[in-house]
Structures are given as structure tokens and as C-alpha cells.
Amino acid sequence: MKFKDPQETHCASCGVESAIPVRDLLALTAHCPSCHASFSEIGLSMRRTVDEVSAGVKAITIIMHVEEQLGVTFPDEPFEAVCDGNELTLDDLAAAVRQSVSSDIHPLVHQAILTAMRTKFPDAPDKLDFNAPLPDALSQPRKYGNY
Numbered sequence: 274m275k276f277k278d279p280q281e282t283h284c285a286s287c288g289v290e291s292a293i294p295v296r297d298l299l300a301l302t303a304h305c306p307s308c309h310a311s312f313s314e315i316g317l318s319m320r321r322t323v324d325e326v327s328a329g330v331k332a333i334t335i336i337m338h339v340e341e342q343l344g345v346t347f348p349d350e351p352f353e354a355v356c357d358g359n360e361l362t363l364d365d366l367a368a369a370v371r372q373s374v375s376s377d378i379h380p381l382v383h384q385a386i387l388t389a390m391r392t393k394f395p396d397a398p399d400k401l402d403f404n405a406p407l408p409d410a411l412s413q414p415r416k417y418g419n420y
């Protein structure tokens with residue numbers, strides 16, 4: 274995820290446009306240079322964008338690796354739904370995969386996702402939380418420095 278840096282930022286309080294460093298916005302330390310209103314709301318909404326985009330890309334990376342392992346090709350529909358949201362969890366991914374494969378493959382799905390995580394995201398925590406939103410499942414603590 275790349276933001277234009279500095280980010281053209283519109284102040285909701287005084288209406289002034291200013292160029293604000295992305296790092297300050299994401300750190301929630303940015304203020305309007307004109308009226309000193311906090312830009313933390315803007316930073317929070319940028320954080321959500323970062324999470325959504327990176328969660329979607331990571332979900333697709335995991336799915337493609339699971340396809341390779343199981344020797345199947347998933348239809349797009351179930352995944353468009355799950356890749357859409359910031360709250361996507363590994364459990365959601367597993368459920369979407371199970372919807373798309375025959376039931377004799379179902380017992381392999383969990384392990385295939387684990388293998389995909391270990392292969393593609395070796396930095397993920399040892400104990401994977403299948404119920405946490407993907408950005409949290411992949412990295413703890415969350416990092417916002419590498420946008």
C-alpha cells in the first residue's frame with residue numbers, strides 16, 4: 274500500500290489544504306498547520322485502508338498456495354466476499370476454501386492453510402490465531418512503519 278507522501282490533507286475544521294507527511298498521519302500525531310485540529314481521524318481511516326489492502330493481498334497469497342497444495346482451482350465468488358473485508362480471519366478463509374472443494378478434501382484444508390502461512394509468511398507468530406483479523410494473525414504487534 275502506497276500513499277502519496279506528503280499527503281494532501283483537507284482540514285475538516287478550517288477547510289485548509291496542507292501537505293502532511295504520511296508517517297505523521299499514520300502515527301496519529303499530525304495536526305492542521307492552520308488551526309491545529311488533530312488529523313487523527315484521517316490517520317485512523319488510512320490505517321484501515323492499509324489493513325484492508327494488505328489483508329486482501331495476503332489472503333490471495335494464502336489461497337493461491339492452498340490451491341497449489343491441494344491441486345485444485347477455486348472459483349472467485351466466495352473469495353471476493355471474504356477478501357473484501359478488513360475483519361477477514363483465517364477461519365473465514367478456511368470456510369471459503371471448504372465451500373469450494375469436495376468434502377474428501379475438507380480434512381486437509383486447515384493444514385494446507387498452516388503450510389501456506391509458514392511458507393509465505395515465515396515471520397507470522399508460532400501460534401496462529403485463526404479467529405483474529407488477518408493483519409493481527411500475521412504480525413504482533415502491528416506495524417505501521419513500512420507502508
Ligand SMILES: [Zn+2]
Nearest residue numbers: 284287305308
Ligand atoms: Zn484546520
